[in-house]
Amino acid sequence: MRFIDPHIHMSARTTDDYERMAAAGVVAVIEPAFWLGQPRTHVGTFIDYLANLVGWERFRASQFGIRHYCTIGLNSKEANNEALAEQVMDILPLFLGKEGVVAVGEIGYDDQTEAEDKFYRAQLQLARDLGMLVQVHTPHRDKKRGTTRSMDVAVEMGLDPGSVIIDHNNEETVQEVLDRGFWAAFTIYPETKMGSERMVEIARRYGSNRIFIDSSADWGKSDPLAVPKTARLMIERGIPRSNVEAICYGNALAAFGSSGQFKEEDWLIHQPRDERLLYLGNSVLRGQQPRVDELPAIPEFDERRIVK
Amino acid sequence: MTPVELLGRWLAARLPESALAWLANGIERCSTGIADRDLYLLMSAVSRHVGKGPLALTDAELAAGSASRPGWDPRDWTLDQAVRVYLLCASTSGGAQCSVRLDRLCSAADIGELVAYYRGLPLYPDQPRYALRAAEGVRSNMRVVFEAVAHRNPYPSEEFTEAAWNQLVLKALFVGSPLAPIVGLDRRRNPTLARMLCDYAHERWAASRPVSPELWRCVGLFAAGPVLEDFVRLFERGTADEQQAAALGLREATDPGAARLLELHAPVTRDGRDSSLAWERLTAAGT
Numbered sequence: 240m241r242f243i244d245p246h247i248h249m250s251a252r253t254t255d256d257y258e259r260m261a262a263a264g265v266v267a268v269i270e271p272a273f274w275l276g277q278p279r280t281h282v283g284t285f286i287d288y289l290a291n292l293v294g295w296e297r298f299r300a301s302q303f304g305i306r307h308y309c310t311i312g313l314n315s316k317e318a319n320n321e322a323l324a325e326q327v328m329d330i331l332p333l334f335l336g337k338e339g340v341v342a343v344g345e346i347g348y349d350d351q352t353e354a355e356d357k358f359y360r361a362q363l364q365l366a367r368d369l370g371m372l373v374q375v376h377t378p379h380r381d382k383k384r385g386t387t388r389s390m391d392v393a394v395e396m397g398l399d400p401g402s403v404i405i406d407h408n409n410e411e412t413v414q415e416v417l418d419r420g421f422w423a424a425f426t427i428y429p430e431t432k433m434g435s436e437r438m439v440e441i442a443r444r445y446g447s448n449r450i451f452i453d454s455s456a457d458w459g460k461s462d463p464l465a466v467p468k469t470a471r472l473m474i475e476r477g478i479p480r481s482n483v484e485a486i487c488y489g490n491a492l493a494a495f496g497s498s499g500q501f502k503e504e505d506w507l508i509h510q511p512r513d514e515r516l517l518y519l520g521n522s523v524l525r526g527q528q529p530r531v532d533e534l535p536a537i538p539e540f541d542e543r544r545i546v547k
Numbered sequence: 548m549t550p551v552e553l554l555g556r557w558l559a560a561r562l563p564e565s566a567l568a569w570l571a572n573g574i575e576r577c578s579t580g581i582a583d584r585d586l587y588l589l590m591s592a593v594s595r596h597v598g599k600g601p602l603a604l605t606d607a608e609l610a611a612g613s614a615s616r617p618g619w620d621p622r623d624w625t626l627d628q629a630v631r632v633y634l635l636c637a638s639t640s641g642g643a644q645c646s647v648r649l650d651r652l653c654s655a656a657d658i659g660e661l662v663a664y665y666r667g668l669p670l671y672p673d674q675p676r677y678a679l680r681a682a683e684g685v686r687s688n689m690r691v692v693f694e695a696v697a698h699r700n701p702y703p704s705e706e707f708t709e710a711a712w713n714q715l716v717l718k719a720l721f722v723g724s725p726l727a728p729i730v731g732l733d734r735r736r737n738p739t740l741a742r743m744l745c746d747y748a749h750e751r752w753a754a755s756r757p758v759s760p761e762l763w764r765c766v767g768l769f770a771a772g773p774v775l776e777d778f779v780r781l782f783e784r785g786t787a788d789e790q791q792a793a794a795l796g797l798r799e800a801t802d803p804g805a806a807r808l809l810e811l812h813a814p815v816t817r818d819g820r821d822s823s824l825a826w827e828r829l830t831a832a833g834t
Contacts, residue, residue, distance in 0.1 A: 286655060293657035298689045333655045336591040
């Protein structure tokens with residue numbers, strides 16, 4: 240099975256992670272712009288970070304046969320340094336139009352402060368003006384109310400729910416998100432947020448419409464194989480294969496694909512791991528249909544237990 | 548016709564009407580004093596408007612290109628790259644503004660943009676200003692960015708110091724990039740580079756790793772004394788390509804020992820074939 244991890248901070252991960260993800264069938268990842276574990280103090284470090292997301296990290300992923308995309312935005316935690324946040328807002332437009340930038344994100348609330356609200360709204364406005372999707376980080380604390388508020392403000396700012404991905408859902412938030420027409424993403428974490436077992440039950444109860452999962456793996460304890468592992472568990476527990484494929488691949492493709500910057504042909508058309516071909520040679524394949532029969536074989540999932 | 552005018556003409560013959568209208572508007576804004584921020588927004592969105600198809604120049608167009616700017620070889624350029632360079636050139640009145648804008652564009656560039664800006668180096672006004680920027684491209688760990696400076700680009704051979712030039716050649720070998728497309732490769736050969744390359748070959752041999760036969764193209768001219776031992780090794784233990792490279796290299800050496808070695812190991816190579824073509828065949832065989 241093929242997988243997309245639509246929320247993972249690869250710049251904090253190792254080459255071993257890339258290798259294991261590729262071996263497990265992950266074909267594409269989306270890296271949201273986030274914070275680095277401690278707050279930045281200069282706008283220049285934001286510029287270099289965002290340039291890294293569209294530059295080096297994308298190249299690095301390609302070396303492992305994984306297509307890398309990103310979302311660009313000012314995260315909620317760092318929105319609380321208002322003077323710096325204003326400067327960051329000025330430089331975001333430099334990056335939002337670039338290739339492979341699939342949404343404004345991840346933005347939203349953390350402590351639900353006034354400053355967070357101000358910059359969440361400003362970025363929703365930017366997304367609306369540029370016709371872009373939005374990837375919303377919902378808060379860890381006071382989650383249910385924060386999620387509702389995130390959606391209220393998005394609607395108030397004129398966003399179509401179908402162009403907004405609400406991330407980090409749980410059992411308490413999912414019903415309202417789906418009822419209001421937003422995309423519902425679930426982060427599968429080893430301990431906090433959602434575990435794979437709970438996700439199986441959500442898939443059983445809510446089906447696969449507008450639901451998808453991600454790992455949100457970053458510099459903390461997290462699992463870059465969360466998507467394929469959860470897929471395996473869902474299949475073991477009897478979730479229909481087509482639903483598993485929708486939750487672990489198809490729905491993320493549909494949600495972010497409407498940006499025009501996230502296309503299945505990017506990874507379906509087999510290309511050698513040659514960065515010249517990957518980045519400059521797309522034209523070589525223009526007009527051709529993806530040929531499924533020539534896809535590279537995806538190895539069976541294997542956790543590589545070296546010592547048993 | 549200037550190179551920039553040629554870019555405009557080539558693009559006009561290739562882009563669909565909607566993309567051309569977008570480009571004309573961009574050029575209009577650029578040539579009437581566009582603000583930095585607007586230029587950066589315009590530049591990032593280029594591929595969304597014109598795509599990334601090949602520019603696919605004809606032989607006649609390539610000839611016109613190198614006539615307007617000696618050494619310019621845009622045969623591998625794509626439409627978005629041509630548009631980016633065209634817009635940047637149109638937006639700047641002189642070298643001072645161009646180099647500042649180029650640096651700022653590069654600081655927020657994605658990979659495709661970096662390739663375009665580095666490929667455009669030979670067209671920017673006041674050429675010596677960009678040597679540090681070009682050397683930065685050579686330091687890139689992204690091979691495609693490195694090659695945008697190193698391959699089919701006359702800029703390094705014209706503006707690099709010997710030290711920077713030698714790093715470029717050595718880096719090409721390190722990243723497995725062919726030497727033949729480096730413009731000015733033969734003209735900029737120097738004894739220091741030859742010594743660095745021999746040291747590099749020895750390191751590779753010590754680690755039982757292969758050495759690109761192309762390396763000897765920059766060494767043969769200076770082959771004398773102990774370096775001739777390296778050529779003996781190539782003749783006696785090398786692959787067929789390495790033997791041919793050794794013979795091609797030694798043909799240019801002035802040391803009498805080199806002539807004796809050639810007589811002994813490769814008498815048949817003195818047939819007056821074009822050596823740069825022979826080197827290119829070796830490149831093709833090695834990649």
